Amino acid sequence: DAKTTQPNSMESNEEEPVHLPCNHSTISGTDYIHWYRQLPSQGPEYVIHGLTSNVNNRMASLAIAEDRKSSTLILHRATLRDAAVYYCIYLGRDDKIIFGKGTRLHILP
Amino acid sequence: NAGVTQTPKFQVLKTGQSMTLQCAQDMNHNSMYWYRQDPGMGLRLIYYSASEGTTDKGEVPNGYNVSRLNKREFSLRLESAAPSQTSVYFCASSRDRVGTGELFFGEGSRLTVL
Numbered sequence: 001d002a003k004t005t006q007p008n009s010m011e012s013n014e015e016e017p018v019h020l021p022c023n024h025s026t027i028s029g030t031d032y033i034h035w036y037r038q039l040p041s042q043g044p045e046y047v048i049h050g051l052t053s054n055v056n057n058r059m060a061s062l063a064i065a066e067d068r069k070s071s072t073l074i075l076h077r078a079t080l081r082d083a084a085v086y087y088c089i090y091l092g093r094d095d096k097i098i099f100g101k102g103t104r105l106h107i108l109p
Numbered sequence: 110n111a112g113v114t115q116t117p118k119f120q121v122l123k124t125g126q127s128m129t130l131q132c133a134q135d136m137n138h139n140s141m142y143w144y145r146q147d148p149g150m151g152l153r154l155i156y157y158s159a160s161e162g163t164t165d166k167g168e169v170p171n172g173y174n175v176s177r178l179n180k181r182e183f184s185l186r187l188e189s190a191a192p193s194q195t196s197v198y199f200c201a202s203s204r205d206r207v208g209t210g211e212l213f214f215g216e217g218s219r220l221t222v223l
Binding site for chain 1 (some may be wrong): 146151152167
């Protein structure tokens with residue numbers, strides 16, 4: 001099974017950057033790293049994905065370690081609406097997409 | 110923009126009753142997934158279908174059956190519901206194995222088994 005490790009929870013102040021870490025030590029060279037977030041009472045939604053290079057989109061940035069065994073989701077300026085559970089995943093050889101418990105991000109006003 | 114549609118959104122069952130959760134996607138995706146999410150927990154994979162005509166067990170398949178009826182539809186059946194199956198169920202789809210494509214989720218089906 002493709003498993004990742006994330007901290008259970010993190011806190012950040014509003015309007016400050018947030019760095020959410022993820023370890024994926026068993027990732028293979030062709031597996032993409034994906035990040036999703038789940039707002040309260042909603043299904044998960046896509047945030048960003050990448051393979052080797054750092055990636056940016058309108059929601060966030062993704063920094064991938066050179067050895068690809070870890071990555072960091074960066075929210076450049078957190079707002080109260082960013083309070084959610086953030087999941088880091090990748091697809092392993094057996095096609096199972098395992099989410100784990102994710103990181104619950106609390107934003108302090 | 111329908112995306113992934115799940116029905117029903119809410120259901121209450123008695124122990125031992127059966128029911129089927131329906132999921133349909135209109136994006137011509139090959140892969141579909143069923144997850145359950147218990148209160149305060151992450152998502153756990155029940156079953157998945159990498160392509161039409163194939164299904165495979167996920168992390169927690171016991172007590173469930175699935176059918177990939179066609180490319181669009183992937184149903185989840187509880188033959189004899191138990192209180193431990195009280196949960197929110199999410200269906201998801203992706204174009205192929207999660208690579209350059211993203212996973213799209215439905216809004217969830219909240220099931221209570223008394």
